Amino acid sequence: MSTYLLVHGAWHSGQSWDRVVPLLVAAGHRVLAPSLTGHGDRADLLGPEVGLDTYVDDIVRLLVEEDLTEVVLVGHSYAGMVISSVAEQVPDRLAHLVHLDAMVPDDGENAIDVIPMTQLLIDQAARSGTWRIPPLPELPPPAGLFGVTDPADIAWLRTTLSDEPVRCFQQRVRLGNPAAAAIARTHIHCVAGAPAGRRPVPATQPVWELPTGHDCMVTMPVELSELLLKLA
Template identity: 45%
Template sequence: MATYVLVHGGGHGGWCWQRLTPLLRAAGHEVYTPTLTGLGERAHLLSPDIDLDTHIADVVGVLTYEGLTEVVLVGHSYGGMVITGVADRAADRVGRLVYLDAAIPEDGQSLVAVAGMLMAAARAGSRVVDGVELVLWPDSDAVRYYGVTDPDDVSWMWDKLTPHPWKCFEQPLRLNDPAALTRIPRAEIHTTSSLAMSPPGTAEALAGKEQTWVVDAGHDLMVTAPKAVAEILLGLV
């Protein structure tokens, strides 16, 4: 039996995994889907202090207090920033990293540095509420990047999406031991929609990499292609 910890991306919450988790649990595995502070059902905890370090601590806390080890730590989108920090802080609890159409940062990089054009588009629709700069509002153009087009899916997501603190995206990730991080096995799952917006040659470069998959889906593939994602995740353990 494996233990999966699924970390959502910007503007989402643990709810976004609802179509994927039953498939993993049906195969006999444990699944945890924490919601990061200030988002989803934890939106009432929003404050000016929330940043990338806050979200890393959220997930480290789950691993620690649940007594989890050898976890398959999956991060979607911004969640790639988070799981990289978690693996650095709690390397002894992480068995594998999975980047699900996610940012794959190096030491000292922020999400703005990793995905500058997308972050610029997100910030164009920012609003300040109670001293917190928030982006990815559900009614902004930025959410088109999620790649969810089915009206029923859009309706299901609409009242669950929450704006995200900009501070999380501009804070650089600081690693304590970058070398140790590279020793943790990792896998990458990309989408055709994201590759279409990537620099020329990206898809060709990925074709030669081990433990790398491309799913024909939009960015929120855990919503639109859960069976394809589950098949890959189950094949890793």
């Protein structure tokens, strides 16, 4: 039995994994898919002080409190920032990092460095006098809502989304722990409309592809689960 810890991206919640969790559990594995501070069942905790460090603390605390080891830590989208930072703090608890169509930062970078258009969202929030950034809007197909185009799926996904605080995009990762750098890493790219900010992957790190939009856990949960099970 392996332990999978699934970390959702910006604006999402632990509910985004609802179609993946049962498939991994049915294969005999332990699966955790928490909502980060300010999201899902913790939406009441959202505030201007919430940032990347808050999210990293959420995941590190869960790993320690549950005494989890040999964990396959999966980060979707923005959560690539989160899992990279978690690995710096508790590398001994992790067996594998999976960047799922995710940001892959270098030391000292923030989300703006990885995807510069993020600054536009922050500027818009500043003009509105708020620290809150609402979810990205639905676009015409094939972009849809985070790559989801089925009307029923879009309607469900909307119910799971919430605002993101500006600070989470501004805080920077601090990397450099040799033990973290030694953790095995795999990248899964959703190739139906590649997102801005995707960077070349080192030749030593496998890259798998899914022919779908960004929120593959909604659009291709079976195929995604099959890939994740290869890491068990």
